[in-house]
Amino acid sequence: AYPFYKQLRSLDPIFPMSQTGEQTSWIVTKYDHVKELLKSKSFIKDQSKFMEHSSSEEPDLITSVFQNMMLDVDPPDHTRLRKLVQPYFNPKKIKELEPRISEIADQLLADISRKEGAIDLIEDFAFPLPIIVISELLGVPAEDRNKFRKWSQTILSAADNLEADFIHDTEDFLTYLKKLFDERKENPQEDLISSLLQAEEEGDQLNREELYSMIVLLIIAGHETTVNLIGNTMLALFEHPEQLEKLQADLTFTDSAIEEGLRFYSPVDFSTARWAEEDVDFHGRTIRRGDLVLASLSSANRDEDKFENAETFDITRSQNPHIAFGYGIHFCLGAPLARLEGNVAIKKLLTTFPDIRLYDSHPRWQHVFLLRGLSELKVAVG
Ligand code: HEM
Numbered sequence: 433a434y435p436f437y438k439q440l441r442s443l444d445p446i447f448p449m450s451q452t453g454e455q456t457s458w459i460v461t462k463y464d465h466v467k468e469l470l471k472s473k474s475f476i477k478d479q480s481k482f483m484e485h486s487s488s489e490e491p492d493l494i495t496s497v498f499q500n501m502m503l504d505v506d507p508p509d510h511t512r513l514r515k516l517v518q519p520y521f522n523p524k525k526i527k528e529l530e531p532r533i534s535e536i537a538d539q540l541l542a543d544i545s546r547k548e549g550a551i552d553l554i555e556d557f558a559f560p561l562p563i564i565v566i567s568e569l570l571g572v573p574a575e576d577r578n579k580f581r582k583w584s585q586t587i588l589s590a591a592d593n594l595e596a597d598f599i600h601d602t603e604d605f606l607t608y609l610k611k612l613f614d615e616r617k618e619n620p621q622e623d624l625i626s627s628l629l630q631a632e633e634e635g636d637q638l639n640r641e642e643l644y645s646m647i648v649l650l651i652i653a654g655h656e657t658t659v660n661l662i663g664n665t666m667l668a669l670f671e672h673p674e675q676l677e678k679l680q681a682d683l684t685f686t687d688s689a690i691e692e693g694l695r696f697y698s699p700v701d702f703s704t705a706r707w708a709e710e711d712v713d714f715h716g717r718t719i720r721r722g723d724l725v726l727a728s729l730s731s732a733n734r735d736e737d738k739f740e741n742a743e744t745f746d747i748t749r750s751q752n753p754h755i756a757f758g759y760g761i762h763f764c765l766g767a768p769l770a771r772l773e774g775n776v777a778i779k780k781l782l783t784t785f786p787d788i789r790l791y792d793s794h795p796r797w798q799h800v801f802l803l804r805g806l807s808e809l810k811v812a813v814g
Contacts, residue, residue: 433701434743437461437731446717449726457724458717459702463735463755465715466703466727470759475706475725476506477762482707482722493641494602498593500645503653503704503762510761516631516638517646520569520624523768529565533773536564537780544813545784550791553809557781558662559655562773566654570647571623572612579608584652588800609647624650657699658770660805662777665693667809670790672745679747680786683779689747690774695733695754696745701804703727703758729755730804785813 440447445462460469469475480499491499498504502513519525540557547556560577567574583605590598613629620626628646631637638646669676669689679685705726708719719725733754734742740751757764764770781788792810 433730434734437728437734441731441735446715446719448717454720455722455724456720458719458726460725460727461731461735463732463738466729466732467755467759469706469714469725469727470703470755470762472712474709474712476709477504477510477704477706478506479705479707481709493606493644494599495593496641497602497606497644497648500642501649502646502765503649507761513638513642513646514761514765516628517624517650517765520627521765521769526768526772529569529769530772530776532568533561533565533776534780536561537776541780541784550810550812553666553781553811554659554663554806555808557777558659558666558809561662561777562658562770563655565769565773566651569624569654570650571616571621571625572647572651576608579604580651580655584656585800587648587652588656588803605648606644609644613643653764654766654769656803656805658766658773660697660699660803661690661693661770661774663806663809664697664699664804665690665774665778666781666811667795667806668693668696668745669747670811675745675747679778680782683782685747686775686779687771688749688752690771690778691752691754692745692747692749693774694756695739695749695752697804698730698733698754698756699804700756700758700802701728701730702802703729704762704802729758788813 440459440461445460445465447459447461448456449459450457460466490496500509502510502517505513537557540560544551544556551557559581563577563580564574567577567580572580583601586597586601587605593599612625616623616626617629620629625647628638628643632640632643669679675689679689703726705724708721708723708725710721712719733739733756736742738753739749757767757770789812790810791812792808795806795810796808798805798807
């Protein structure tokens with residue numbers, strides 16, 4: 433994809449990718465344009481504004497769960513929903529999780545040490561770490577993580593909401609959450625689910641569909657992308673052995689290595705869909721009301737007009753204003769958490785296994801639209 437983005441940046445930076453009937457879908461690839469798009473009030477998330485309402489029926493639960501996600505709504509709903517969870521994710525609150533994150537990483541690495549042969553860094557480390565952390569923060573049982581993973585992957589890879597697997601897994605996910613909500617109502621804990629149930633009870637802050645949406649979103653967003661951050665950054669280090677050596681020699685570069693990993697192999701390839709609320713003149717193109725616009729974060733992060741030697745992976749890069757976490761009002765809620773998890777993960781991995789190296793030189797990329805991540809990363813540690 434990177435050579436294609438490079439071509440688009442120079443030849444057609446606001447690119448009409450496809451046309452269905454009256455509607456055009458655009459890809460925006462240059463850094464400045466992407467930022468402008470994500471900041472602009474003319475591009476919104478609520479697509480239902482453009483739909484002809486053919487029936488007056490209430491949407492079913494699954495449809496409404498996906499329509500009510502904070503990531504997919506505009507102000508004022510977005511502002512209200514984000515305010516409810518923001519306190520749990522501010523940098524100070526997240527910093528308090530560091531000892532627990534370190535402990536989980538240590539346990540996983542101890543398990544890896546006992547294994548023989550090649551290790552799959554995704555399966556054995558990059559996946560369990562963030563899913564355990566987000567489960568504990570929300571108050572969902574971390575032992576059920578393989579279920580969350582399956583449900584998340586089905587949801588992320590479904591082409592539309594009518595696929596049988598999608599409906600089946602989402603129903604299971606919601607039934608699971610309903611049971612958990614009932615238990616937690618009986619017996620509240622110091623966790624995010626209990627606090628949102630309290631908000632639901634008090635009325636006017638969020639309703640039941642929004643509560644489901646929020647937990648589904650936080651479980652999915654809270655792990656899929658961080659798995660990719662850890663996997664992609666490690667892969668970039670293996671592909672650039674001199675950078676790996678530099679980091680091993682001086683772990684104070686870990687933070688800048690994470691930022692460079694986020695820029696170089698951005699875990700979220702595209703922002704989620706935006707729709708033009710009215711006709712907009714955007715840098716010489718006319719984007720019509722109802723058109724779909726996708727901003728390529730991966731491309732913006734390799735824009736040669738913004739980053740010097742944009743195609744070079746350099747863990748010591750000091751100016752690195754990448755937009756891997758998005759921009760504007762939907763800027764990633766979990767950025768402080770993802771950064772902390774990435775930092776702990778990579779430091780611990782490199783200190784525990786100083787001889788870590790790539791075992792299979794053809795790591796497998798996952799094919800999930802919007803995301804960039806590995807399904808497997810085989811390494812040798814002994
Ligand atoms: C939003 C990236 C980790 C929760 C976003 C967006 C991006 C992003 C690009 C904006 C999407 C858009 O504008 O269309 C990432 C990356 C991560 C990461 C690269 C890891 C490296 C996390 C974690 C959480 C999280 C750990 C856990 C809470 C969210 C939520 C939103 C979001 C809730 C929606 C925010 C809103 O609509 O206001 N993320 N994310 N993310 N992210 Fe993350």
